[in-house]
Amino acid sequence: MSTVRVRYFAALREERGVPEESMATVAADAGALYDELRSRHGLTLPRDRVRVAINDEFAPWTSLLREGDCVAFLPPVAGG
Amino acid sequence: MSTVRVRYFAALREERGVPEESMATVAADAGALYDELRSRHGLTLPRDRVRVAINDEFAPWTSLLREGDCVAFLPPVAGG
Amino acid sequence: MGFALQATAVDPQGLSAALSDVRAGGLVTFEGRVRDHSGKRAVTALEYEAFSPLAQKEGDRILAEALEKFGILAASCTHRTGRLAPGDIAVWVGVAAEHRGDAFTACRYVIDEIKARLPIWKKEHFAQGEAEWVNCAAPPIK
Amino acid sequence: MGFALQATAVDPQGLSAALSDVRAGGLVTFEGRVRDHSGKRAVTALEYEAFSPLAQKEGDRILAEALEKFGILAASCTHRTGRLAPGDIAVWVGVAAEHRGDAFTACRYVIDEIKARLPIWKKEHFAQGEAEWVNCAAPPIK
Numbered sequence: 225m226s227t228v229r230v231r232y233f234a235a236l237r238e239e240r241g242v243p244e245e246s247m248a249t250v251a252a253d254a255g256a257l258y259d260e261l262r263s264r265h266g267l268t269l270p271r272d273r274v275r276v277a278i279n280d281e282f283a284p285w286t287s288l289l290r291e292g293d294c295v296a297f298l299p300p301v302a303g304g
Numbered sequence: 305m306s307t308v309r310v311r312y313f314a315a316l317r318e319e320r321g322v323p324e325e326s327m328a329t330v331a332a333d334a335g336a337l338y339d340e341l342r343s344r345h346g347l348t349l350p351r352d353r354v355r356v357a358i359n360d361e362f363a364p365w366t367s368l369l370r371e372g373d374c375v376a377f378l379p380p381v382a383g384g
Numbered sequence: 385m386g387f388a389l390q391a392t393a394v395d396p397q398g399l400s401a402a403l404s405d406v407r408a409g410g411l412v413t414f415e416g417r418v419r420d421h422s423g424k425r426a427v428t429a430l431e432y433e434a435f436s437p438l439a440q441k442e443g444d445r446i447l448a449e450a451l452e453k454f455g456i457l458a459a460s461c462t463h464r465t466g467r468l469a470p471g472d473i474a475v476w477v478g479v480a481a482e483h484r485g486d487a488f489t490a491c492r493y494v495i496d497e498i499k500a501r502l503p504i505w506k507k508e509h510f511a512q513g514e515a516e517w518v519n520c521a522a523p524p525i526k
Numbered sequence: 527m528g529f530a531l532q533a534t535a536v537d538p539q540g541l542s543a544a545l546s547d548v549r550a551g552g553l554v555t556f557e558g559r560v561r562d563h564s565g566k567r568a569v570t571a572l573e574y575e576a577f578s579p580l581a582q583k584e585g586d587r588i589l590a591e592a593l594e595k596f597g598i599l600a601a602s603c604t605h606r607t608g609r610l611a612p613g614d615i616a617v618w619v620g621v622a623a624e625h626r627g628d629a630f631t632a633c634r635y636v637i638d639e640i641k642a643r644l645p646i647w648k649k650e651h652f653a654q655g656e657a658e659w660v661n662c663a664a665p666p667i668k
């Protein structure tokens with residue numbers, strides 16, 4: 225069990241209804257955390273269309289979560 | 305025999321010493337006119353490095369000269 | 385010089401001037417502007433949202449890659465955030481090089497990577513009143 | 527818009543503005559500036575001489591070709607004549623298109639053709655006092 229800060233952007237932020245939240249989770253890695261949030265909040269984007277950043281750096285879905293991590297979920301980008 | 309106006313540009317203008325001149329020539333085509341001028345004035349550029357324009361349009365060396373034509377000799381370009 | 389995210393209007397003249405270098409023979413720039421349509425729908429505004437700290441790092445990395453990969457002297461990129469109207473500049477890239485081929489290739493590289501990698505999102509607002517996040521529609525159910 | 531030869535300073539901002547079009551998503555520009563060196567020699571000035579009527583026709587043709595070959599909305603090119611100092615803009619090309627790929631390709635096409643085909647010559651003036659017409663050296667005797 226760890227407590228993490230979660231950030232959502234763009235379409236994910238609107239679906240979740242908040243830009244960020246702190247939460248306790250039993251998810252071991254970033255992928256499991258997304259799956260947990262997706263089913264809890266009915267997020268529509270599947271994991272393969274989302275990227276994750278931990279502590280302001282891109283990270284693999286298999287990254288283990290540590291107490292206090294800031295985990296950001298990024299929908300498909302559209303810069304330019 | 306025709307009377308033509310000849311224009312020179314850049315290195316050719318400096319070698320010839322004038323930007324243009326009117327002259328009577330027995331040369332039948334533009335190529336023969338260039339050869340005549342080259343040997344008369346010691347122009348250094350061989351014909352294959354020069355282009356000719358007649359009456360403000362690019363033309364082949366085999367273009368026949370007509371009375372009153374304006375014949376311009378163009379050294380290798382260097383725009384931009 | 386460098387990469388910048390900014391909430392105010394982009395100044396191409398100032399950005400170009402910052403890249404001028406008497407060793408440079410060529411400056412290639414790309415200006416991306418908000419179009420007045422998307423597909424067949426009229427667009428009234430675009431809203432850009434950025435994940436700022438990561439967008440800044442990724443922008444810096446892209447410019448560093450361009451400087452390493454290509455024979456260029458300098459490169460910069462500025463990306464807008466916030467609400468833009470059609471005609472506004474959303475992104476600007478400039479590359480100065482001794483030779484124009486390198487400047488073209490590097491400028492194209494930077495804008496392509498910016499579009500593919502920068503954590504920035506845009507929401508299109510349409511004349512009919514609806515709005516959509518670009519690229520974020522959920523996939524159809526299979 | 528269109529092609530222009532001019533004896534006065536080039537104004538990139540005005541030229542860019544003339545190409546702005548709310549349908550255009552991308553504007554690619556190329557600015558060619560006088561370098562302060564040529565090979566290993568310091569350059570103090572460049573002198574451009576044009577065969578004006580033919581350069582105008584050829585410039586118009588190059589832009590018409592770009593509009594025909596590529597999916598672009600507008601293109602323009604301005605080339606200087608007269609005496610320029612290092613850092614001065616010698617040639618400017620701008621292309622507006624809906625999609626950036628077309629704008630890059632067309633801008634590159636225009637500057638490449640301008641350099642290869644336009645009847646314009648340049649004389650480099652060097653710090654040591656000598657001057658040479660670029661590309662016009664006579665070939666070595668074989």
